[in-house]
Amino acid sequence: MSPGLSDLHDRARALLDPVHYDYFAGGAADEVVLGENERAFGRLALLPRILRGTPVRDLAVALPGARASMPVVVAPTAFHRLAHPDGELATARATAAAGTVLVSSMASTVAVGAVVAAARSVDPAAAVWFQLYLQPDPEVTRCLVRRAEDAGCTALVVTADSPVFGRRERDVRNGFDDLPEGFAAENMRDLPGGPPGGTRDIEMSAALSWEDLDRVRASTALPVLLKGVLHPEDARLAVDRGLDGVVVSNHGGRQFDAVPAALDALPRVAAAVDGAIPVLLDGGVRRGSDVALALALGATAVGVGRPVLWGLAADGEQGVRQVLDLLRDEFDHALALCGGRDLADLTRDLVVTRGTPW
């Protein structure tokens, strides 16, 4: 990580309850994929073009239901109030101030209505997307979609990489399997079949299918993106089913420790999609040059998960601002050094493999 980001990471680690730090930081099984996501960027290099840049570069990108000031969005992560008392409210304000998109987790510790209101208090045009785990009871899913719509979310991100919950050995060792007293997954309150006034558990289901996703698509006018795509054939199916975007992601190495690094899965997904819909990528993005590499390999934008949590834990809204500002500055710098004027200048021919002549 950069001095800036690794600094915030150190401060976050020092401030957080070690059990909560492990929940945020950890991955599945041996945490091979957790490390691979970051290392995959280090195996590649960018071949700059010269004498074709511009002093003022355009970093903006059009996304479903949003125009972002840079190709970096905040990936959905759960339980922000464990990182800072202001929780998702701080994250929402900082993300809106940075002019980019917050993907608000279904497992947020602040209800989505309040998250969107916090973002809009900073920028009335701020875009918040809602991340959704399809629930086995379609009534519950429908109700969650309606809550996201009523809150003013501008897209849905359906996470499909979790037919079962990943085995995270740090959490098992620490006995972390539920939120502490005084915290709750507020979007799950007062849902059909749940306790009146209380919250339902988020359920993972291996029985879900493309037909369940079709039902969500048909039930809303919002754009729907599919998160957790690694196989190019699934990306093709997403296009065929009329989805509005895919997110290449292995859940930050938290689900299955036998999958490839997210970056390594990107080129084939991008080839399968062939420009039909936006392709986002998350996992291991820690530097502006990582953003440039992902875009050169076909991503429309990237998501960042843990760095935002470190900023939040270290310094609340200000810390998240710092993370997003740093990534923007670094990315702008990387684009300049590549001879780029805007995102379209980050093309596949700029990417080479490190350690071998090409």
Ligand SMILES: Cc1cc2nc3c(=O)[nH]c(=O)nc-3n(C[C@H](O)[C@H](O)[C@H](O)COP(=O)(O)O)c2cc1C
């Ligand atoms: C603490 C934590 C909680 C997460 N919670 C969710 C979630 O609720 N929904 C979801 O789709 N992804 C969740 N993710 C996965 C992120 O959206 C994203 O895929 C991942 O963090 C990207 O990797 P990075 O942390 O290396 O940037 C979570 C990740 C972390 C680290």
Ligand SMILES: O=C(O)C(=O)c1ccccc1
């Ligand atoms: O921890 C996670 O990665 C995650 O996705 C999640 C899912 C459900 C509830 C809380 C977190």
